[in-house]
Amino acid sequence: MIPMGGDQVEEAAAHASKALRAAVELDWSVKAGGLDWSCLETAEHVAGVLVAYAGQLTGRATDGWVPFEVAFDEGSGPDDAIRVLESTGRLLSAVVRTTPPDVRAYHPYPSGSADAEGFAAMGVTELLLHTDDITRALGVAARPPAALCEAVLARLFPQVQPARTPAEQWETLLWATGRGVLPGRARRDGWRWHNALSIPAGRVVLREVSPAAAADLAAGGPGGLRWIEGGPFEGTRRAAEMVTKAYASGVHRPEWGMFALVRAEDEVAIGGMGFHGPPDEEGVAEVGYDLAVAARGCGYATEALKALTGEALTRPGVTALLAVIEPENSPSQAVVKRAGYTRVSDRAENHAYLRRA
Incomplete structure (x- = not known):
């Protein structure tokens, strides 16, 4: 799975430009496929979204959308619209490349913020889907690169079982966004993408690991992170492998997977x-x-576990969290005790600790 960043935004914008130029002489006043907007209005919407995403990141907006809009000049036509899409795509790409990894800006889904990778993925999604809306209405073929679709699915739709082959990536993305059907899967009438969670925990931050990053960690890579000497440890790679397998099987659930512990002071x-x-x-x-x-031995695990526990116990339907620890692992047992867990009946030969809601 490929990462998500400025290169992917530019690739999506280039795909949109090429596909739309094949339809530049056609009538863009017709309704775009499945939308109430005309094709020209749809292109204007995409340009506005790309600039809005860039504005959220550059403005470090945390409590709402930066209050401005983007509109085409009066009398603009298809060629003008394509030029604006090319320009706004490069604008978002440049912002994504220069935004530090610890920066998060307001976006409502699912927890009120997203990082630069999330905004890049959302920008790519807007470009791919709305280019398809326009070209379908105008009768022009425009199939996007399979790798881009795969990257979007792994970043924004981690709860969706991935495509089995590269040829099915685009159809899976269309299904995930309620625009298509897939054999054996019920049509999605309502959908939302998922931006990775970030949970502050004192000196560390818990960052939700996407299936793409987990796959890289499981394969021996860094998962897009800068690690402390000797990291990641074997348990982290095993956990990443669990996420990778769950995603491939379609049973991975965002927010209930793996988080990387990152020091706030140096992003390690x-x-x-x-x-x-x-x-x-x-x-x-x-x-x-x-x-x-x-x-x-520095207290990082205790700080992180307290924060993760507190956040998880507020989720609907959660009654308790369980930690199962080997009898000889006294440091880990001390961590859960400091985080408010209490000893309950053993699980097989291991000690069990519970923290109730």
Whole structure:
């Protein structure tokens, strides 16, 4: 799976430009496919969204949308619209490339903010989908690159089972956004994309790991992170492998997967923490964590577990969190105790600790 950033935004804008130029002589006053806007209005919407995303990041907006709009000049036609899309695509690409990884700006789904990768993925999605809306209405073929579709699905739709082959990536993205049908899957009438969570925890930040990043970690890569010496530790890579397998099987649930522990002061990743899956039928989810050796004994795990526990216990239907720890792992047992977990009946040969809502 490819990453998501400025290069992908430019690739999506180039795809849109090429596809739309094949229809530049046609009537853009007709309604775009499935929308109430004309084709020209749809292009104006995309340009406005791309600039809005760039504005959110550059303005570091945290409590709402930066209050401005983008509109084509009166009398603008298809060629003008394409030029604006090319320009606004490059604008968002440049902003994404220069935005630090710790910056998050307001976006409503799902938790009120998104990082630069998230805004890049949303920009790519807008370009791909609305280019298709326009070209379908005008009778022009415009199939986007499969790798771009794969990257969008892994970043914004981690709850969706991925396509089986590259040839099915575009159809899967259309299905995920309520625009198409897939054999064996019910049509989606309502949908929302998912931006990775970021949970502050004192000296560290818990950053939700996307399926794409998890796949890289499981394969021995850094997962897009800068790691402390000796990291990531083996437990973090095993957790990433669990996320990768769950995503491939269509059972991965955002917010109930893996988080990277990143030091706030220097953006260095020091470990992983997260869940073994969503809560069971009784509302209990199992939590686990792993730190690189160089980061142990500093209190990072306790701070992170307190924050993750507090956030998770506010989610609907959650009754408790469970931690299962080997008897000889006394440092880990001390962490869960400091985070408010209490000892309950053992699980097989391991000690079990519970924190109730």
